[in-house]
Amino acid sequence: MIKNLSLKTQYYFGAAIILLVCCVGASWYQYQNLQNQAMTSVYQKTEIYLIAAASIRSYVKDVLRPKIREVLTSDQFVLEAMSTSYISRQIMNNLKESFPEFSYKRAAINPRNPVNGADQFEQTMLQRFYQNSREEQWGGTDQEGRVFLLRTHDAYFSRTAMPDLSWRPHSSPG
Numbered sequence: 001m002i003k004n005l006s007l008k009t010q011y012y013f014g015a016a017i018i019l020l021v022c023c024v025g026a027s028w029y030q031y032q033n034l035q036n037q038a039m040t041s042v043y044q045k046t047e048i049y050l051i052a053a054a055s056i057r058s059y060v061k062d063v064l065r066p067k068i069r070e071v072l073t074s075d076q077f078v079l080e081a082m083s084t085s086y087i088s089r090q091i092m093n094n095l096k097e098s099f100p101e102f103s104y105k106r107a108a109i110n111p112r113n114p115v116n117g118a119d120q121f122e123q124t125m126l127q128r129f130y131q132n133s134r135e136e137q138w139g140g141t142d143q144e145g146r147v148f149l150l151r152t153h154d155a156y157f158s159r160t161a162m163p164d165l166s167w168r169p170h171s172s173p174g
């Protein structure tokens with residue numbers, strides 16, 4: 001069929017196919033490049049968010065809590081001034097007002113505080129990350145079809161971090 005076309009038409013046809021392949025290739029490359037840039041940008045922003053939360057917890061643990069203990073008796077605990085998880089959760093909730101696209105939660109399957117309890121999706125993700133400890137992030141869609149990036153890191157609780165009062169069933173710091 002192509003042999004029946006004039007040489008000029010065959011040339012234009014071949015050039016059109018080459019142009020089409022180049023355009024598709026360039027479009028694919030641009031898409032991949034933009035997607036990579038977007039992921040890098042989101043990763044950097046979440047890194048700042050996670051570092052801010054860790055810095056808050058560190059400040060409470062290393063500076064604020066010891067200072068508060070100096071003025072309180074040994075059996076007293078002020079949740080709003082001494083609990084690293086409570087304070088970081090409150091500050092991150094305040095930040096969410098300015099950055100609604102970010103969400104921060106220290107989810108756990110068996111938390112000390114029910115607020116930190118993992119929902120079904122978070123339980124699935126926790127199991128995924130427990131099974132593959134090298135995996136730090138996951139991108140995908142949730143049940144409503146929203147595209148998002150989930151970042152995680154291990155967080156371990158130390159018994160020595162809290163006063164004895166925190167281990168009594170009637171008093172559970174956040």
